[in-house]
Amino acid sequence: MNAVLAQAVPAAECEPVPAIAVVLLGTGVVGGAFLKLLNTPAAASLRLVGAANSRRQQTEPVKLAERNLREQLKSTGAQRDDAALLAALDASGAAIKVIVDATASAELAARHAEWLAHGYHVVTANKSLGGGELPGWRTLQAALANGARYGDSATVGAGLPVLSTLRRLRQCGDALLTLEGVFSGSLSYLFNSYDGSRPFSVLLREARERGYTEPDPRADLSGEDVARKLLIIARNAGFALGWDEVQVEGLVPESLRALGTEAFLDRLEELDEPLAARHAEAKARGNVLRFLARLNQRGRARVGLSEVPANHPAARLYGTDNQFALTTTRYHTQPLVIQGPGAGPEVTAQALLGDVLALG
Ligand SMILES: NC(=O)C1=CN([C@@H]2O[C@H](COP(=O)(O)OP(=O)(O)OC[C@H]3O[C@@H](n4cnc5c(N)ncnc54)[C@H](O)[C@@H]3O)[C@@H](O)[C@H]2O)C=CC1
Numbered sequence: 489m490n491a492v493l494a495q496a497v498p499a500a501e502c503e504p505v506p507a508i509a510v511v512l513l514g515t516g517v518v519g520g521a522f523l524k525l526l527n528t529p530a531a532a533s534l535r536l537v538g539a540a541n542s543r544r545q546q547t548e549p550v551k552l553a554e555r556n557l558r559e560q561l562k563s564t565g566a567q568r569d570d571a572a573l574l575a576a577l578d579a580s581g582a583a584i585k586v587i588v589d590a591t592a593s594a595e596l597a598a599r600h601a602e603w604l605a606h607g608y609h610v611v612t613a614n615k616s617l618g619g620g621e622l623p624g625w626r627t628l629q630a631a632l633a634n635g636a637r638y639g640d641s642a643t644v645g646a647g648l649p650v651l652s653t654l655r656r657l658r659q660c661g662d663a664l665l666t667l668e669g670v671f672s673g674s675l676s677y678l679f680n681s682y683d684g685s686r687p688f689s690v691l692l693r694e695a696r697e698r699g700y701t702e703p704d705p706r707a708d709l710s711g712e713d714v715a716r717k718l719l720i721i722a723r724n725a726g727f728a729l730g731w732d733e734v735q736v737e738g739l740v741p742e743s744l745r746a747l748g749t750e751a752f753l754d755r756l757e758e759l760d761e762p763l764a765a766r767h768a769e770a771k772a773r774g775n776v777l778r779f780l781a782r783l784n785q786r787g788r789a790r791v792g793l794s795e796v797p798a799n800h801p802a803a804r805l806y807g808t809d810n811q812f813a814l815t816t817t818r819y820h821t822q823p824l825v826i827q828g829p830g831a832g833p834e835v836t837a838q839a840l841l842g843d844v845l846a847l848g
């Protein structure tokens with residue numbers, strides 16, 4: 489009788505209750521790197537109880553444990569359904585239940601506040617809520633009052649310690665006065681590498697292959713992704729800025745704006761001529777091009793391409809380096825500068841893992 493009962497209990501129910509149960513949304517470049525990290529000793533206290541891409545999801549423990557889960561999800565698994573993923577989190581029995589959003593979906597980001605209000609922690613690389621319309625940000629702040637936590641380190645600098653530093657300064661009574669720098673890893677890579685010898689479109693394809701760009705690179709080139717990061721930092725510093733308060737000068741010509749992503753990717757060469765001309769003009773004046781973000785003391789924000797002299801701090805960046813120069817009431821003679829690689833699957837996935845572990 490006992491033997492029959494033991495056989496009837498599914499294997500998952502016999503597993504010890506994990507300290508932290510995780511559902512992963514998005515198994516693309518960043519989500520794929522996060523799945524790899526889950527197989528390392530650093531993630532021993534975590535159990536993946538669900539994973540999804542835009543069309544399919546998996547909650548079966550045996551399938552979730554497969555090394556090729558990301559590839560499997562492309563053709564197998566149940567249809568996308570948030571309710572089944574939340575049920576898997578609840579069934580885990582874990583005290584800490586986390587939804588990791590590694591998508592760029594505005595639709596999913598709009599659900600973050602609701603999940604937080606229901607007690608699920610949210611860890612996100614998706615900037616659409618924190619860096620979206622102001623009412624969304626306010627809803628998020630209200631949901632956080634219920635005790636669940638929002639891990640957003642990956643949304644700025646791909647996990648460089650920008651938001652954590654800012655929060656620590658504010659806790660000590662310091663206040664952000666101005667902010668300036670290079671907030672895009674892909675645009676940094678492009679303008680640090682571009683010297684006119686290889687077409688801009690070739691470098692852009694390279695940046696995309698390396699996992700630096702957004703799913704649609706126009707989100708980078710248009711300045712939208714940089715504006716989102718600026719808004720996230722500014723709002724965390726107490727500036728209640730709206731989208732319409734950021735002046736954005738993008739690099740996507742009118743003729744390429746309305747296309748689908750694939751059609752746009754087929755026409756990247758159309759970016760080459762205008763950028764070659766701007767590069768040549770800057771060079772003739774002894775300057776270089778950098779995509780800068782700025783927030784001044786009056787809360788005026790701008791992102792766009794600027795010419796800077798060779799001795800400007802932003803002119804001395806390498807690879808995907810981001811640079812955040814924070815002037816505060818206490819760092820006022822010289823800014824506090826945070827600099828380092830600001831895009832790429834591995835560093836971003838690590839930021840997600842770090843935020844999940846911080847919940848333990
Ligand atoms: N690539 C990088 O260096 C960094 C990326 N990020 C952010 O990480 C996010 C993901 O970027 P990538 O991995 O490069 O994009 P990606 O395009 O490679 O992957 C996106 C994934 O999200 C999935 N997805 C879309 N809608 C979904 C939905 N409703 N439910 C479940 N899954 C859904 C897609 O199927 C895909 O698996 C973006 O928000 C990006 O801004 C943040 C910091 C750095």
Ligand SMILES: N[C@@H](CC=O)C(=O)O
Nearest residue numbers: 672673674700701702
């Ligand atoms: N596409 C983004 C990735 C990180 O947020 C960038 O280029 O910075």
